[in-house]
Amino acid sequence: MRSDAKRRAVKKAVAREARTAKRLASRIWELAEPPMQEVESSRLLADYLAGRGFKVEFSVPSVPTGFKATCGKGRPVIGFLGEYDALPDCGLEKGTYGHACGHNLLGVAAAVGAVAAARMLEAQKKRGRVVYWGCPAEEALAGKVYMARDGAFRRLDACLAWHPGNRTGVKAAGGSALDSLVFEFYGQTAHGASAEGGRSALDAALLMDVAANYLREHVPDNVRMHCVIREGGNAPNVVPGYARIWYYTRAVDRAQVDDITRRLIRCAKGAAMATETRVRVKKITGIYSRLRNGPMGELVRDNLVLMGAPRVTQADRDRVKKLGKKPDFEKGVHTEISETAGKASSDEDSVSWLAPLGAFNVACVSKGVRGHHREYTAQSNLPFAHRGMLTAAQVFAGVCWDLVTDAKLLGRIRDEFKKGTKGFKYDPLIPKRQRPTLDNV
């Protein structure tokens, strides 16, 4: 198929799903379910795909709101990654969850892209399978990590992902590698005013934090460490017998994170020794930084250019103005592929070590909107956001079509992937049977 014919076929296949797509995105936006509790959101997407002829399996017991939906026959097998979890304190009403990262759009676009791609392959009698992976708890950086540990994302020839944003383009580099670690300190309670016999777990947590601050001087520039104290006692007159501090360690390189984590654990142990308390370390999740794939990035970029960035209307500007934001939108597609790694992290980068990953952004909100803030939530259910979502679906379908019908191109992508993973064995980075425990970290 020539590129203009492909463009028309893709746009037609996506347009057929547009109404359903908007309804799904709005409904998931309203539901705004927390990580690992996306029961209804995952069900909505699974039912939608089942209704379009996909075989749906909720097949990862450790991640009950994750699922796989497959359509087609034979090879190649192209994976589509979808997410649908919301963020705490980001709902429009105080104290509620909200879609401040646009995952209501994210999961739907990948699903619609998968349906459109499957339709096109069917219509042209092409062999190949489309596999949608419904991935919960991205915000907790955990869903794909646990799914990958338990066998997901294997035997894919390539895999596609996107994220809503305020620009349209391809980021080759992905984000930072990360460990998420919880340190629990156990001490002895005593009266706060007569505390000789007490051993403060809170002192241990604070001392660990002091040690971590000294550690910052002796790490590479790109390293990030940040923490929250989740529990540190209940009353000043009781020496805290228990404290819990939760850390993220991040760096561009997975090996750097391994090393920083090792040294941070020493800070914790040192603090426990000094305070005569006991420490227990639990790794909640660990993710890789992305394995880049040059030809894949170019293919995604070319499809973005072919489909075009979502158009901006005066009504879009008015709506944003009404929300108190500058009505400024990025227009067009960034054709240069960004090679700068982001400071934040995403568990999709771990998948890039299991299959060649192509990832892109589509503008869905105005410029200058803060991510993980309710002003993002307010924009992620507007007509412009829905238009961006449909553009993303088109790119998914277009890239999938090229991967299935151009064996030479897929071969180049696979070769690059093989080169990058030579000698690499996927380490899940989390304990074998540990279940994702997100509510009590």
Ligand SMILES: [Zn+2]
């Ligand atoms: Zn996100």
